[in-house]
Amino acid sequence: MKQIITDNYQYPRGVKETDDPSFLTVHMDSASCIDDIYVQAKIEDGRVAEVYWHGSGCAISMASVSIMTQIIKGKTVGEAEAIMGEFKKMLDGKPYDPAMLGEAEAFANVNRQPARITCADIGWRGLEKIFRKAAGEGAE
Amino acid sequence: MIDTEQIRKDFPMYGRGGMYGKRPLHYLDNAATTFKPRQVIEESDRYYTEICANTKRGDYALAHDADVAYDESRETVARFINADPEETVFTSGDTMGLNFVAYGLMPRLHKGDEIVLSQEEHASNVLPWFRVARLTGASVRYVPLTEDGRITPENLRETVNENTKVVSLASLGNVLGQPLPVRELAHIAHSVGAVYVDDGAQSVPHSKTDVRETGVDFLCFSGHKMLGPTGIGVMYGKKEMLEELDPLFYGGEMNARFDSSCGMSLSDVPDRFEAGTQNMAGAMGLAEACRYLTSVGFGNIRDHERKLKRAAVDGMLANGNATVYNAGTDTGILTFNVNGVFAQDAATYLGDRGVFVRSGTHCAKILPEFLKTQATVRASMYIYNDEDDVKALVEASGHAEDFLDVFFN
Ligand SMILES: Cc1ncc(COP(=O)(O)O)c(C=O)c1O
Numbered sequence: 147m148k149q150i151i152t153d154n155y156q157y158p159r160g161v162k163e164t165d166d167p168s169f170l171t172v173h174m175d176s177a178s179c180i181d182d183i184y185v186q187a188k189i190e191d192g193r194v195a196e197v198y199w200h201g202s203g204c205a206i207s208m209a210s211v212s213i214m215t216q217i218i219k220g221k222t223v224g225e226a227e228a229i230m231g232e233f234k235k236m237l238d239g240k241p242y243d244p245a246m247l248g249e250a251e252a253f254a255n256v257n258r259q260p261a262r263i264t265c266a267d268i269g270w271r272g273l274e275k276i277f278r279k280a281a282g283e284g285a286e
Numbered sequence: 287m288i289d290t291e292q293i294r295k296d297f298p299m300y301g302r303g304g305m306y307g308k309r310p311l312h313y314l315d316n317a318a319t320t321f322k323p324r325q326v327i328e329e330s331d332r333y334y335t336e337i338c339a340n341t342k343r344g345d346y347a348l349a350h351d352a353d354v355a356y357d358e359s360r361e362t363v364a365r366f367i368n369a370d371p372e373e374t375v376f377t378s379g380d381t382m383g384l385n386f387v388a389y390g391l392m393p394r395l396h397k398g399d400e401i402v403l404s405q406e407e408h409a410s411n412v413l414p415w416f417r418v419a420r421l422t423g424a425s426v427r428y429v430p431l432t433e434d435g436r437i438t439p440e441n442l443r444e445t446v447n448e449n450t451k452v453v454s455l456a457s458l459g460n461v462l463g464q465p466l467p468v469r470e471l472a473h474i475a476h477s478v479g480a481v482y483v484d485d486g487a488q489s490v491p492h493s494k495t496d497v498r499e500t501g502v503d504f505l506c507f508s509g510h511k512m513l514g515p516t517g518i519g520v521m522y523g524k525k526e527m528l529e530e531l532d533p534l535f536y537g538g539e540m541n542a543r544f545d546s547s548c549g550m551s552l553s554d555v556p557d558r559f560e561a562g563t564q565n566m567a568g569a570m571g572l573a574e575a576c577r578y579l580t581s582v583g584f585g586n587i588r589d590h591e592r593k594l595k596r597a598a599v600d601g602m603l604a605n606g607n608a609t610v611y612n613a614g615t616d617t618g619i620l621t622f623n624v625n626g627v628f629a630q631d632a633a634t635y636l637g638d639r640g641v642f643v644r645s646g647t648h649c650a651k652i653l654p655e656f657l658k659t660q661a662t663v664r665a666s667m668y669i670y671n672d673e674d675d676v677k678a679l680v681e682a683s684g685h686a687e688d689f690l691d692v693f694f695n
Pocket residue numbers: 317318379380381382408410411456458459460485487488508649
C-alpha cells in the first residue's frame with residue numbers, strides 16, 4: 147500500500163496540461179493548504195473520455211490524484227461518482243467496497259492523520275467540481 | 287537564565303505531565319500562537335467573575351470598576367512599549383490594527399504614490415495595502431532582499447523616493463526571523479516624508495519594544511503571540527498620527543455627539559478607534575501578559591531562544607538531510623526542509639512524534655519566489671521550550687524521509 151503511494155508520488159500518472167477547449171479545468175488551491183493542483187477532464191456523452199492533472203503538492207495529494215486519473219478514465223459520470231462515494235466513505239472511516247477502489251485503497255489509513263484527509267481527496271473534489279460544471283453546461 | 291521547569295508550572299497546557307495524549311508535548315509553533323500562563327487566564331477571567339460591566343457608559347460603582355480595569359490595562363500595555371496610553375488603541379489583533387492603519391491613511395494616498403513593503407511580509411501586512419492601493423491608485427513596491435534574505439537600510443534607501451507615502455515592514459519576519467534595524471529604517475522613511483508602520487506581531491513577544499527609541503509612526507501587534515488572550519491586540523500611533531488617521535469603524539463610544547443631518551464629532555484618541563463594546567477581558571489578560579514577560583525579562587528570553595536555536599541548527603546540520611534557510615539568525619525561528627520531503631509531509635511526520643511545527647508559506651506568500659521553494663517547515667520557540675523539545679525536533683527530522691510511516695505503522 148505504502149509502495150503504491152510512493153510510486154505514484156515519484157512517478158505520477160496522468161500528468162498532462164492541455165489547452166484543448168473541449169476540456170473542463172478546475173484549479174484546486176486553498177488558503178489552508180499549499181497544494182496547487184489543476185484537474186482537467188473531457189466529458190463526452192456522459193463519459194470521462196480523458197482526465198489529466200498537473201501542479202504540485204504533498205505526497206498524499208499528488209499520489210491520490212495520480213491514482214484517481216487512472217481509475218476514472220473511461221468511466222461514465224455515474225460510475226465515477228459511485229467510486230468517489232466509496233472513496234469518501236473510506237476516508238471517513240466508514241464501511242466501503244474495496245473492489246470499487248482498486249489502488250485508491252492505499253489511502254485507507256489517511257484518516258489516522260485527520261488533518262490530511264483533505265490532501266487525499268483534493269483531486270477527487272476537483273473532479274466533482276468538473277462534473278458539476280459539466281452538468282451546469284448541459285442544462286443550459 | 288530561564289528555568290523552563292519552573293516556567294512550565296505556570297502553564298496549564300503542560301499540566302498533564304507535559305504530555306499530549308500518550309506522547310510528550312513538544313510545541314514548537316509559537317510564531318503562530320503561544321500558550322497562556324495561569325496568571326493571564328485568571329486576570330482575564332477576573333473581568334467575568336468580578337466586574338462584568340460595560341465601560342465608558344455607566345454611573346454605578348461596578349461600571350466604574352470596569353473603567354478602572356480597562357484604563358489600567360491600557361496604561362500597562364502602553365508602558366510595555368514605552369508609549370502614552372492615549373497613543374495605545376486596543377484592537378482585536380495585529381490584522382485589525384494593520385487594516386485600521388491602511389484604510390485610515392487612505393485619504394492621504396493618491397495616484398502615483400508608493401507604498402513600500404517587502405517580499406517577506408505576512409498577508410496581514412500585504413493585502414490591506416493591495417486593497418488600499420487599488421482604491422486610491424497608489425502602487426506597491428518591494429524593498430529588495432539581500433542574498434541572505436535581509437532588509438537593509440541601503441536597500442530601503444534605494445527603494446524610497448519623494449512618491450513614497452508609506453513604508454510598512456515586520457520588524458521580525460515570521461518565516462526567516464530576521465530582526466530589522468527599525469530606528470534606521472524609520473528614519474529613512476521619514477527623510478522622504480513617508481509614514482513608517484511597524485508590524486510587530488513577531489518582534490513584540492520576543493524583544494524589548496520602545497516606540498520612542500525606534501520612532502515608528504504606527505506599531506501593531508497581537509496579544510495571543512505573547513502569552514496573552516486571543517482576540518486582543520494593539521495599534522500604537524504617535525499622537526499626531528492618530529489625530530490624522532480616519533477611523534475605519536463607526537458606532538457607540540467613538541463619537542461625542544451626532545445629529546439628524548449626519549453631523550458628528552468624534553471622541554478624542556484613542557477612544558475614537560474603539561467603536562462598540564470592547565474586549566475588556568482580553569485587555570486585562572494582555573496587560574497581565576505584559577507584566578509576566580517583563581518579569582521574565584527580554585534579555586533572558588533572547589538568550590534562551592538563541593541557545594535553543596543554535597542547538598536546533600547544529601542538530602539539523604549534524605543530521606545532514608535538511609536545508610536550513612535561516613541558520614544565521616539568532617532569534618527563535620528555524621525554517622527548513624528535509625531534503626526530498628514536501629514540507630507538509632514532514633510536518634505530519636514530526637507531529638506524529640509529538641513535535642508540533644508548521645508547514646507552508648506561513649502566510650508570506652511572496653517569499654517562496656525568493657527562497658525558491660514552494661513551502662517550508664517552521665519551528666518557533668518560546669520561553670517554555672527546552673532542550674528536549676529541540677532534541678525531539680532534530681531526532682524526528684533525521685528520519686522524516688519515512689514520512690509515509692505515519693499512515694502505515
Ligand atoms: C509578521 C506577522 N504579521 C501579522 C500576523 C497576523 O497576526 P494576527 O493573525 O494575530 O492578526 C502574523 C501572525 O501570524 C505575523 O507573524
